[in-house]
Amino acid sequence: MKKSIVKEMLLKLREETLRSIGENMKMEIGHLQEAISDIYDLADDERERQFSILLRDRDREKLEQIDDALERLEEGTYGICEECGQKISEGRLKIRPFARYCVPCKSKIEKNDQYLHRQEEGIRYRSMIRDTDNGEE
Numbered sequence: 295m296k297k298s299i300v301k302e303m304l305l306k307l308r309e310e311t312l313r314s315i316g317e318n319m320k321m322e323i324g325h326l327q328e329a330i331s332d333i334y335d336l337a338d339d340e341r342e343r344q345f346s347i348l349l350r351d352r353d354r355e356k357l358e359q360i361d362d363a364l365e366r367l368e369e370g371t372y373g374i375c376e377e378c379g380q381k382i383s384e385g386r387l388k389i390r391p392f393a394r395y396c397v398p399c400k401s402k403i404e405k406n407d408q409y410l411h412r413q414e415e416g417i418r419y420r421s422m423i424r425d426t427d428n429g430e431e
């Protein structure tokens with residue numbers, strides 16, 4: 295894949311992710327206000343740490359991954375598996391342009407994390423069923 299195409303893909307994804315963060319932010323402010331009273335007594339450093347934990351979510355992680363990928367693109371290490379050093383397949387990069395590992399390494403890593411992963415899948419599956427039920431009414 296051409297560097298310019300990859301860059302365009304990543305920037306578009308970055309924009310979408312930022313928009314999604316903006317939408318979540320409105321919801322988060324409510325949660326933050328509740329949490330502020332709980333952490334008010336903490337020292338400044340600790341308070342800051344607590345805030346960054348509260349603000350961490352999936353989108354923010356994705357944004358970090360996208361920024362990482364853009365950096366790797368500039369450095370010329372984009373598309374190379376961080377685990378084994380092999381090239382990541384184009385098909386995989388098209389689906390996940392910010393992928394850091396090739397498919398075999400990714401599944402190896404995921405196996406270590408299988409319980410958590412399965413739980414996530416279960417939640418996603420249940421919400422999918424709920425959506426389908428609503429659609430049929």
Ligand SMILES: [Zn+2]
Pocket residue numbers: 375376377378379380395396397398399400
């Ligand atoms: Zn690999």
